[in-house]
Amino acid sequence: MKPLLEVEDLVVDIPVAGGDLHAVRGIDLSVEKGETLCIVGESGCGKSLTSLAIMDLLPTKARRHAARIAFDGIEIQSLRPRQMADMRGDRMAMIFQEPMTSLNPSYTIGNQLIETYLAHRRTSTKEARDRAIDLLERVGITAAASRLAHYPHQLSGGLRQRVMIAMSLMCEPELIIADEPTTALDVTIQAQILLLLAELQRELGMAMILITHDLGVVARVADKVAVMYAGEIVEAGRATDVFASPSHPYTTGLLECIPVPGKTAPGARLGTIGGIVPSLVGDVAGCAFRDRCRFAAPTCAEPAPAQTASVGHSYRCWFPEGARMPSTVEGLVHGH
Amino acid sequence: MLYYSVKRFGLALLVAVVVSFLSFQLLFLASDPAIALAGEAATEEDIIAIREFYGFDRPVLVQYIDWLGRFIRGDFGYSYYFNLPVSELILGRLGVTFQLGLVAVLLAIVVAVPLGVAAAIRPNTIIDRTALVISVLGQAMPSFWFALVLIVVFSVNLRWLPASGADSWQHFILPTIVIAYFAMPAIMRLTRGGMIEVLSADYIRTAKAKGLRPFKVLFKHALRNAIIPVVSLAAVQFGFMLSGSIVVETIFAIDGAGQLAWESINRNDLATVQALILLFAMIYVMINFLADLLNAWLDPRVRVA
Numbered sequence: 001m002k003p004l005l006e007v008e009d010l011v012v013d014i015p016v017a018g019g020d021l022h023a024v025r026g027i028d029l030s031v032e033k034g035e036t037l038c039i040v041g042e043s044g045c046g047k048s049l050t051s052l053a054i055m056d057l058l059p060t061k062a063r064r065h066a067a068r069i070a071f072d073g074i075e076i077q078s079l080r081p082r083q084m085a086d087m088r089g090d091r092m093a094m095i096f097q098e099p100m101t102s103l104n105p106s107y108t109i110g111n112q113l114i115e116t117y118l119a120h121r122r123t124s125t126k127e128a129r130d131r132a133i134d135l136l137e138r139v140g141i142t143a144a145a146s147r148l149a150h151y152p153h154q155l156s157g158g159l160r161q162r163v164m165i166a167m168s169l170m171c172e173p174e175l176i177i178a179d180e181p182t183t184a185l186d187v188t189i190q191a192q193i194l195l196l197l198a199e200l201q202r203e204l205g206m207a208m209i210l211i212t213h214d215l216g217v218v219a220r221v222a223d224k225v226a227v228m229y230a231g232e233i234v235e236a237g238r239a240t241d242v243f244a245s246p247s248h249p250y251t252t253g254l255l256e257c258i259p260v261p262g263k264t265a266p267g268a269r270l271g272t273i274g275g276i277v278p279s280l281v282g283d284v285a286g287c288a289f290r291d292r293c294r295f296a297a298p299t300c301a302e303p304a305p306a307q308t309a310s311v312g313h314s315y316r317c318w319f320p321e322g323a324r325m326p327s328t329v330e331g332l333v334h335g336h
Numbered sequence: 337m338l339y340y341s342v343k344r345f346g347l348a349l350l351v352a353v354v355v356s357f358l359s360f361q362l363l364f365l366a367s368d369p370a371i372a373l374a375g376e377a378a379t380e381e382d383i384i385a386i387r388e389f390y391g392f393d394r395p396v397l398v399q400y401i402d403w404l405g406r407f408i409r410g411d412f413g414y415s416y417y418f419n420l421p422v423s424e425l426i427l428g429r430l431g432v433t434f435q436l437g438l439v440a441v442l443l444a445i446v447v448a449v450p451l452g453v454a455a456a457i458r459p460n461t462i463i464d465r466t467a468l469v470i471s472v473l474g475q476a477m478p479s480f481w482f483a484l485v486l487i488v489v490f491s492v493n494l495r496w497l498p499a500s501g502a503d504s505w506q507h508f509i510l511p512t513i514v515i516a517y518f519a520m521p522a523i524m525r526l527t528r529g530g531m532i533e534v535l536s537a538d539y540i541r542t543a544k545a546k547g548l549r550p551f552k553v554l555f556k557h558a559l560r561n562a563i564i565p566v567v568s569l570a571a572v573q574f575g576f577m578l579s580g581s582i583v584v585e586t587i588f589a590i591d592g593a594g595q596l597a598w599e600s601i602n603r604n605d606l607a608t609v610q611a612l613i614l615l616f617a618m619i620y621v622m623i624n625f626l627a628d629l630l631n632a633w634l635d636p637r638v639r640v641a
């Protein structure tokens with residue numbers, strides 16, 4: 001089956017003082033219809049820029065090129081801006097990291113929901129309004145009809161993000177990109193929102209790219225996982241495979257950072273990965289993780305090759321996975 | 337919205353009272369009105385007689401309330417210099433100035449806002465640079481000089497428009513352009529700055545992500561937010577136009593309130609000066625009140641504040 005979204009060798013460069021910031025350095029992604037791909041990785045590794053590149057919403061100064069960005073077989077890089085605009089919000093939608101500022105303060109949420117629908121469907125305002133009410137109810141907002149007249153500043157962050165979710169669903173997109181949709185929210189409602197998203201996605205049969213820091217969530221909802229580090233995907237595969245046999249030292253390190261109920265002793269310090277990400281301004285040579293990697297060897301100064309752990313499970317590292325047995329993994333993580 | 341309006345109105349009223357009292361007082365601080373009225377050849381007795389006749393010897397507060405009461409009833413006093421009741425003197429001229437200022441500010445908005453938007457969409461391009469040059473010129477060029485240039489070109493050389501007077505609408509074209517050009521740079525710069533800031537806002541990215549066309553993103557989502565401070569600025573400028581159009585009215589020989597103010601100050605025509613100051617202040621307060629309401633209508637967050 002042809003994937004819904006195929007990204008091949010995506011590069012995003014941002015000109016900064018002192019040269020180009022290579023924020024995204026040649027990544028490949030594919031998402032099948034109805035599938036959930038989770039992208040994980042620490043702050044600044046290029047997750048948001050990747051999703052903005054797919055939506056063609058990068059900041060003006062950023063430059064994007066890719067061998068291929070195909071949505072349902074359509075190469076979006078060759079679309080005219082108008083055609084791309086028609087696709088956005090209709091077939092592919094996005095939920096952003098910042099619910100507090102992602103809605104226009106000057107218009108009611110009803111206005112903003114309805115205009116999304118009217119931008120893509122030839123229909124009456126009345127019908128768009130009914131759809132807006134319906135969706136607000138589906139994302140768990142009570143008294144939906146009266147909420148339409150509210151302005152964003154009258155809603156809490158959690159409600160705003162629910163409105164954003166409803167807005168992204170207005171036209172029943174085939175792909176939804178959720179970029180850390182809960183990072184800015186209270187811990188207590190983070191799980192609610194994520195579960196809501198996963199539930200809606202299953203119900204509507206959408207494909208989803210979910211960007212998150214929360215590996216616990218990934219374990220629950222992901223079909224596939226891509227682990228990003230310094231602008232590259234260092235490991236990708238089916239979630240079960242990646243969790244069962246993490247093959248890149250960075251992935252192993254991330255997994256060590258999650259508290260496991262029953263296993264992690266109460267009060268025990270969780271693992272953190274020591275060291276800092278190298279600067280991506282100018283040329284980046286070799287494996288970007290080597291300064292933080294326990295297994296680093298002189299060969300790591302050369303670009304790491306793509307290796308295959310199992311069917312559909314790949315990683316970028318000089319060493320075959322056998323080199324890192326669970327016992328050695330512990331040494332990688334500080335303060336365990 | 338109602339609560340907000342009432343609150344704003346109360347505030348405007350308070351400002352009006354304070355401003356009127358100050359303008360009433362200022363005149364007494366500047367010089368003794370009785371001496372001024374009496375003229376240079378007056379004796380000590382004359383001055384005392386004048387002081388009593390006009391009631392200048394009464395307590396200040398009594399004089400103020402008396403003056404304000406008459407003012408509210410439309411009795412602005414009598415101008416001995418023009419030999420007319422001040423109300424008659426002012427009303428027609430204020431209308432002229434009001435019209436001139438209003439049309440000029442509207443013209444400035446109509447030109448400056450699109451220019452500011454265009455400059456903001458393409459910062460640091462030829463459009464932006466051109467807009468910048470136009471606005472710097474507008475600020476650097478003295479009004480009287482620009483007015484004279486226009487007169488030389490359009491009245492003297494081309495003979496398209498009259499150079500002075502206020503008899504027909506053609507007479508108002510050049511003065512309107514001069515005032516508008518003076519008001520334009522600030523509006524343009526504020527629109528440009530506001531648009532640049534708003535265009536990088538998250539909700540603009542949301543609007544694009546929804547698949548809205550660039551026109552809608554720009555004018556429905558961006559300009560609506562960027563224009564809010566411009567409204568206040570335009571209101572302030574309009575108030576300023578009213579009292580600051582003296583130069584333009586003099587050059588184009590327009591019988592407006594600005595010219596009247598200039599003349600009555602020079603002639604020590606106390607009643608007229610006082611009436612003008614108070615009227616200008618009241619208009620200014622009212623314009624700001626209206627701008628506040630407009631702002632609240634534009635920005636829903638203000639309504640609850």
Ligand SMILES: Nc1ncnc2c1ncn2[C@@H]1O[C@H](COP(=O)(O)OP(=O)(O)OP(=O)(O)O)[C@@H](O)[C@H]1O
Nearest residue numbers: 014016021023042043044045046047048049050059
């Ligand atoms: N507009 C911009 N100008 C300059 N640098 C930028 C810009 N946007 C992103 N970057 C840089 O590009 C890199 C990747 O940014 P990106 O926003 O994709 O990170 P992220 O993985 O989404 O991080 P987070 O988890 O904090 O959201 C970062 O180093 C960031 O500083």
Ligand SMILES: [Mg+2]
Nearest residue numbers: 047048097179
């Ligand atoms: Mg991000």
